[in-house]
Amino acid sequence: MSDMLSQIVNDKRLEVETTRRSRPLEDVKAAAQDAAPPRNFFAAVTRPKGKLRVIAEVKKASPSAGVIREDFDPVAIARAYHENGAAALSCLTDEKYFQGKLEYIQQIKKVVPLPVLRKDFIVDPYQIYEARAAGADAILLIAECLGEAQMIDLLILATELKLTALVEVHDYESLIQVQSHVGFPHPGYQLLGINNRNLKTMTTDIGHTMELLKEVPNTDILVSESGIRTNEDIQRLAEAGVHRVLVGEHLMRQPDVGEALRELIGESA
């Protein structure tokens, strides 16, 4: 694991322990059970087959870029994404490194009909109940943050709660390790994300998706994440058979995020 990731994961474990003391697991489980049923994130990004699907990200800051957008209104951004062609949303909920908030998910879902992914560093089942209780429809599981048995347990729990899991890999070894678990315990609940960000250098390169994709037999569930900035990037990925992308920083840096999304999709006037 890179130094950056291991620092984030250590902090996350401490954060979960602190939160658990103030809100016991039983309370979070009850809230998860009472939450409105999840929207189908998997279907929103995989259907129809072969059509470009953008998961647009709501992100104020990041470790690699610092503050990306000073004038940050998560609900207005989500609404603009919805009105301009996003298939689904990703919302950063990590506070320390991304200035996100769990509450943003609920606020967004009140006004936007799209399914929402909780983008965070999940290391404990508690966070999956917490995500569902907060209204999330999908969660992120980063292979480099989890052991294999832990990944399987978290996938089972996510599926029980009817959440889509985006299983993300950064490197080749993780891809080989998790590949057989994507589609487990049931197909139709998991997506496979290839993250183009090198967490040692913090640089991005969409060539990374092209490289790892050779090992992926089913590109219908594949999402390319990070460093996607232009319609040419999207065309390049589409030619290689990748029709789902997750885009944050490029959109968040533009004054008009809706227009930027249309340009990215290739639908601007």
Ligand SMILES: O=C(O)c1ccccc1NCC(=O)[C@H](O)[C@H](O)COP(=O)(O)O
């Ligand atoms: O963005 C970072 O600096 C970062 C650092 C450490 C771990 C994860 C990080 N980013 C999370 C993501 O992968 C992105 O938010 C997501 O894929 C969108 O990427 P981008 O379009 O490049 O903002």
